[in-house]
Amino acid sequence: MIHHISISAHNPEHVAQVLAEVLNGEAVEFFPNPGSYMVFPMDEYGTGIEIYPLDTKLIPGEGDEQGKFVHIANSSNFIATHAAISVTKTQEEIEEIGKREGWRTVRCNRDSFFDVMEFWLENQVMLELLTPEMAAQYLAATHPKNLKKIFSSDVAALSSR
DSSP states (O other): OOOEEEHHHHHHHHHHHHHHTTTTTTTEETTTTTTEEEEEEEOOTTEEEEEEETTEEEEEOOOOOOOOOEEEEOOOOOOOOEEEOSSSSSSSHHHHHHHHHHHEEEEEEEEETTTEEEEHHHETTTEEOHHHHHHHHHHHTSSSHHHHHHHHHHHHHHHHH
16 A cells, blocks of 8 residues: 655646645645645555655665765656545546646546546646546456456566567
């Protein structure tokens, strides 16, 4: 189970406020890294999303020291990190929020297994939002017996190339 993830944004406070709206949660300052925020949906799992300023990097500490935050200019506004998150909002509500923010928001199908709403924070960080209907599709597709079928057929298809 993933309890929290971190992403970066040009405007962490605003992104945190919008995510709090989408997740029916709350946004708070993330004091370990000034200028950062954390969004909590206030669920029983302690789920959270940390939003850092765009130039924040997490680097390993020395010896027994924990990792630390440093600020280094980014070479790109895009990242590969993303997350699929179940929400209680409808597709229409997600689309309304995306439109209001000017953020790309589109329903997509993932290889005929399940649908997601691509919700592009500041048009650079993608979250896959799953409405209750989409979450049910996702859970069915990712049931262990289905994963084994999907990936064993992918392996067979790859080895025949």
